[in-house]
Amino acid sequence: MxxxxxxxxxxxxxxxxxxxxxxxxxxxxxxxxxxxxxxxxxxxxxxxxxxxxxxxxxxxxxxxxxxxxxxxxxxxxxxxxxxxxxxxxxxxxxxxxxxxxxxxxxxxxxxxxxxxxxxxxxxxxxxxxxxxxxxxxxxxxxxxxxSVVYHGLSRLPSRPGLQCLVVGDGTVALLAVQLLRLWAPGRLALAGRRREQAGLARAAGADEVIGEVPKQAFDLVVEAAGTNEGVLSALGAARRGGTVLLLGLPPHGSVASVPVDDLVNGDLLVRASFGxxxxxxxxxxxxxxxxxxxxxxxxxxxxxxxxxxxxxxxxxxxxxxxxxxxxxxxxxxxxxxxxxxxxxxx
Ligand SMILES: [Zn+2]
Ligand SMILES: [Zn+2]
Structure with missing residues (x-):
């Protein structure tokens, strides 16, 4: 059997x-x-x-x-x-x-x-x-x-030297750090909830691990926490003209209140990616x-x-x-x- x-x-x-x-x-x-x-x-x-x-x-x-x-x-x-x-x-x-x-x-x-x-x-x-x-x-x-991360990243505007942030500290977030490292970023930060993940984040190639997510500080933000809070902090962390990739999958039916005027004023490109x-x-x-x-x-x-x-x-x-x-x-x-x-x- x-x-x-x-x-x-x-x-x-x-x-x-x-x-x-x-x-x-x-x-x-x-x-x-x-x-x-x-x-x-x-x-x-x-x-x-x-x-x-x-x-x-x-x-x-x-x-x-x-x-x-x-x-x-x-x-x-x-x-x-x-x-x-x-x-x-x-x-x-x-x-x-x-x-x-x-x-x-x-x-x-x-x-x-x-x-x-x-x-x-x-x-x-x-x-x-x-x-x-x-x-x-x-x-x-x-x-x-x-592949999920690669697929999402491959459809974003990219150039060397980007200021990048990954929100989340699970495996998808860590893989996003690993793949972004191949893009020659100017800065590559991970914003995680759990202190114990810092070693893995650095092993993946993160320059820094941050707790608080700064406002409007990054060219490219990858949301990989899969939570409504993660999505909101990712949207807030992108600088004007920046890009936000939504990779995390919140539970079915999750609804978040999004500050729509900030998205428009920020001229943001928000990209979600499936599979x-x-x-x-x-x-x-x-x-x-x-x-x-x-x-x-x-x-x-x-x-x-x-x-x-x-x-x-x-x-x-x-x-x-x-x-x-x-x-x-x-x-x-x-x-x-x-x-x-x-x-x-x-
Ligand atoms: Zn899986
Ligand atoms: Zn088909």
Whole structure:
């Protein structure tokens, strides 16, 4: 039997046993190796995600890296792979324009189809990226959130020397710092709530970690806290003519009162960004494979799949009292060994 971390959106997630999967034509069977958890997983468990974006019962796991069990064109069993989670139809107007994140038929691994927090997962062959041998799984496990950040940043006006602020101190915020560092900013600050995150922020490349967010001081502000307060302080921190990118996702139904006259008087460009396009995923993965982006410095906690309760419990803590970056599950085959993998199945 194969194990799968499953939720019905009722506040609980449990390790269910199910028969091993077998690939249909056009599919690849993958054995996940490492799976990252994030706040969205908690919202999926708690039933807080907009119902247009989820289907229950659901196997969790949308941030992951694995080993191909079956092959396909250009792919052999045993290859290390990263897999795009958003499944484009490739036919609708959005897909044809390249905006596959906005495909008219929303479909995503770990949301509307079973995810990778399991011994096996089925994915469309066209979304599988083969990785060079020796690529660090702790780097690649972050490619999904890195793609989300990359996609948002790639659509902003950019030039070297920008005064940049990231609001928030979770993994998306820290990845935003890492990616902004590649833009050669003049100043790169992170405004976080938790003092314990300062070390991670600096490891990610922040010049400074600030508590109070100054008014109208930055050319570019990235909101990655996903809270109404975060959005308001991000809008207030941009200088006139500046840009604000909204990356954080507040709970479904959140409503904030925005000082509209300040936005107009400030001549602000406010950009919100959803998910990632297929090309953004490829580019973010390219940066990781080339060693230009090393998100593994942000992985702070590792658990086994059996320890999912501990892992999710740590993620739920508002103030864990220590630095918390990415929390990952290592998927092993149940005997406690970290390395044994299921071999190809008939
Ligand atoms: Zn996530
Ligand atoms: Zn489409």
């Amino acid at each position: 194969a194990r799968a971390l499953t939720t019905g959106g009722d506040g609980k997630a449990q390790l269910a046993e199910r028969p091993p999967l077998s690939p249909q034509p056009g599919q690849v069977l993958v054995a996940p190796q490492v799976v990252g958890l994030c706040g969205t997983d908690l919202e999926l468990i708690d039933g807080l995600v907009d119902e247009a974006f989820v289907r229950y019962p659901l196997v969790l796991g949308h941030e992951w890296v694995g080993v191909a069990v079956s092959g396909s064109q250009g792919l052999s069993p045993g290859d290390l792979v990263a897999v795009e989670g958003i499944v484009p139809c490739w036919h609708c107007e959005q897909c044809r324009s390249g905006a596959t994140n906005l495909c008219e038929t929303y479909d995503e691994v770990g949301f509307t189809r079973d995810g990778a927090a399991a011994d096996d997962v089925l994915v469309p062959a066209g979304l599988v990226h083969r990785l060079p041998p020796g690529t660090s799984v702790d780097d690649v496990v972050m490619v999904e959130p890195a 990632y396009s297929s090309s953004a995923f490829s580019r973010a993965l390219g940066l990781i494979v080339a060693g230009q982006l090393k998100p593994r410095v942000l992985v702070t906690h590792r658990y086994s799949l059996e320890q999912h309760e501990q892992a999710l419990g740590l993620l739920r803590e508002e103030d864990p009292g220590e630095a918390r970056g990415k929390v990952v599950l290592r998927i092993s085959s149940g005997d406690g060994s970290e390395t044994s993998r299921p071999s190809a199945r008939a």
